[in-house]
Amino acid sequence: MPARTVLAAALLALCGAAQAQQPAVPSHLQNNLSMCIGCHGIAGYKTAYPHVYHVPKLGGQNPAYLVNALKAYRSGERNHPSMRGIAASLSDKDMEELAAYYGGPGK
Amino acid sequence: MNRFLAVAAALALAGTAHAAGNAENGKAKAAQVCAACHGAEGNKPTAPENPILAGQHQDYLVKALKDYKAGKRSNAIMKGFAATLSNQDMENLAAWFASQKSNLHFQR
Numbered sequence: 246m247p248a249r250t251v252l253a254a255a256l257l258a259l260c261g262a263a264q265a266q267q268p269a270v271p272s273h274l275q276n277n278l279s280m281c282i283g284c285h286g287i288a289g290y291k292t293a294y295p296h297v298y299h300v301p302k303l304g305g306q307n308p309a310y311l312v313n314a315l316k317a318y319r320s321g322e323r324n325h326p327s328m329r330g331i332a333a334s335l336s337d338k339d340m341e342e343l344a345a346y347y348g349g350p351g352k
Numbered sequence: 353m354n355r356f357l358a359v360a361a362a363l364a365l366a367g368t369a370h371a372a373g374n375a376e377n378g379k380a381k382a383a384q385v386c387a388a389c390h391g392a393e394g395n396k397p398t399a400p401e402n403p404i405l406a407g408q409h410q411d412y413l414v415k416a417l418k419d420y421k422a423g424k425r426s427n428a429i430m431k432g433f434a435a436t437l438s439n440q441d442m443e444n445l446a447a448w449f450a451s452q453k454s455n456l457h458f459q460r
Contacts, residue, residue, distance in 0.1 A: 286460040299409035304459025309400035322426040347459055 274342050280331050281343065294326070308341075308348030315340040373410070373440075378448030381441055385433055386449075395454035406454035413446035 317323040318332035394405030419425035420434035
């Protein structure tokens, strides 16, 4: 077997392994996640309005708590303006998927 | 000059470090008020609906407690507990929980 073929085969095998480690995120979840990442996906990010403080860490949080938090923003029981706007666009199922993505053991 | 700069930098850092909570005082208060639902270190909530507090950002924890007390965040249970806390208690509790270990982490 020519060396070049062996190299190509090895590279392909590596690609396969890399993909297997990172399970694909469904596109609708990826769309919803893009709203979270703008603030929660930046390490050390702070809110600018109406008060300045670090946005909470979500990774590893209890999923049931995260779902309740999103629902409370949607209903107005929690009142951060950006979070209210985002939660208003999410269905119950969206919230459960996002909570499952962030919650649980480290990724 | 170098020493002067170092002192100035240290003072500037101290200024931004927040009206420092005292974690040890927070630990004592947590045992009375928070532990039954969130765990003494804030890393073992007794129900899945209760958040993990250990390792959360200190300033976020203070903000949450103040919002509960002011009624800006509605939760009948937390409103009752937060109503009993002074601003200094909140700073102390936040310092305690933020410095405890848990699975909570930054995630994209």
